[in-house]
Amino acid sequence: MKSGEQFNGKKVLVLGMAKSGEAAARLLHRLGATVIVNDALPYEGNRQAQELEKLGIQVICGHHPIELLDESFDYVVKNPGIPYSNPIVEGALKQGLVVVTEIELASMLSEAEIIAITGSNGKTTTTTLIYEMLKDGILQPLIAGNIGTVACEVAENATENHVMVLEVSSFQLLGTEQFRPKVSVLLNIFDAHLDYHGTKDEYVEAKAKITANQQKDDILIFNTDDKFVSQIASKSKATTIPFSANQRLTEGLFIENETIYFNKQPIIQTSEIVLPGAHNLENILAAIGAAITMGAKQERIKDVLMTFSGVEHRLQFILDFNGRRFYNDSKATNILASKKALEAFDQPIVLLAGGLDRGNNFDDLRASLKNVHTLVTFGQTKDKLTKVAKEAGVKSIIVADLMEDAVQKAFDQSNEGDVILLSPACASWDQYKTFEERGERFINAVQKLSTI
Structure with missing residues (x-):
């Protein structure tokens, strides 16, 4: 980790706890900053707040008092989930304070170069693939961000012999000022999180921040089939590497005659790839580009693609019971993700879907x-x-309560040879704390059903 001397003696407000807020507070405290943490959860039962207080960090819980801004802070580190309409955030920006998310903190302190991956869909799969592909390379990969350990925790232990493979969301990117990954990967942009960003244009602008500070000696790997991604790439100062699952390119990554090529050099036959779903070819192309750029060996890349079958909660095969194959795609928190999951199967499908209403219609x-x-x-x-x-002509439509009820009803309506797929097309927060909890409930219900 770099010295972090710019934080020594500074006064920092950490707004919102969760994993990223707690990690940022601990790190800033160790760097000599005066840290105040403000979290909406009441102090009683707030284990994180109580632990931070033991370290001598001041914690204010239960509400977000606007009077906090009288403290003359140098920085505000904001939890990504807290909207910019929050009065403290609005007030801080009016005062001209620097308001960032913890990935900005990580990028300021990391000695390791960063590969940053974003997109509306496919981030976790692509991040995991890159991480696995780099394991036998010159640099040791560290995985961080939404997929793993909080970025600033990883940055604290990263050296120049490492490379940080970082999954980043639009929420995190919006709170960056100097964030500059060595390699950025931009997969796709779809209508998502509009309840947070307000408009599609603002969402696109947030995604564009992944390459905003890159220069010619940095790399942007981008999906040339996505018009919004291509527009961002056209304005980037980075050296660009396009990829396409649908057309032959003169340079970059593409598929021809069931072979993946990078700059016209064959990498692997698509028939050798284990990961299911045509949509995953885009993730694979992007991962290959990032991995090779950062020194991965082609043999390692092939080994990963011939053995990697997916990540938890992303088109995850659970089991085969009475001729029905169950898949958990709880991480499909938007329409695009569910579209791609549905298009991965030719078999008849019983679909489990629904969740938080973010104002979308589901015509797409x-x-x-x-x-x-x-x-x-x-x-x-x-x-x-x-x-x-x-409207689509689905023959049977059933309303369920919680996941256990939904799984039983899905099985009752299924036939031998069917796929029973949880792919909600929605966030989980109306019924569950996280998409992981929703997925685990599905898995447990399926396993219980198969043992009856």
Whole structure:
């Protein structure tokens, strides 16, 4: 880690706890900053707040008092989930304070070069693939961000012999000022998180910050099939490497005659790849580009692609029971993710979907429901999904309460040879704390069903 002397003696407000807030507070405290943490969760039962207080960090819990801004802070480190409409955030910006998320802190302190990956869909799979591909390379990979350990914790232990493989969201990117990855990967941009960003344009601008500070000696790997991504790439100062799953390119990564090429050099036959789903070819192309750029060996890349079958909660095969194959795609928190999951299968599908209502309609999902004969829907969006499923000609539509009820109803409506797929197309927060909790509930219900 770099010295971090710029924080010594400074006064920093950490707004919002969770994992990233706690990690940022601990790190800044160790660097000699005066840290005040403000978290909405009441002190009683707030284990993180109590632990930080033992270190001598001042913690204010239960609400966000605007009077905090009278403290004359030098920095505000904001939890990514806290919107910019929060009065403290608005007030801090009016005062001209630097308001950042902890990935900015990580990038300021990391001795390791950073590969940053973002997109509306496929971030976790691509991040994991890059991490695995780099394991036998010159630099030792460290995985961080949304997928693993908080970025600033990883940065604290990173040396110049490491490379940080960092999954980043639009929420995190919006809170950056100097963030400059050595390699940035931009997968796709779809209507997502509009409840947070307000408009599609603002969402695109947030994603564009992944390459905003890159220079000619940095690399941007981008999906040339996505018009919004291509627009960002056209304005980047980085050296660009395009990829396409749909067209032959004169340079970059593409597929021809069932072979993946990088700058016209063959890498692997698509028939050798284990990871299911045509949509994953885009993730694979991007991962290959980033891995080779950072020194991965082609033999290692092939080994990974011939053995890697996916990540938890992302089109994760659970089991085969009575001729039905169960898949957990709980990480499909938007329409695009569910579209791609549905298009990965040729078999008849029983779909479990629904969750938090972010104001989207689901018209874009309609065409992808062609193989779905039964929809089991739940959560705030159940009525919207019911409407679209009827329009798509789905034969059976059933409303369920919690996941256990949905799994049983899905099985009851299924036939031998069916895929039973949890791919919610929605965030989980109306019924579950995280998409991981939702996925685990699905897995447990499936396993219980198979033992009856």
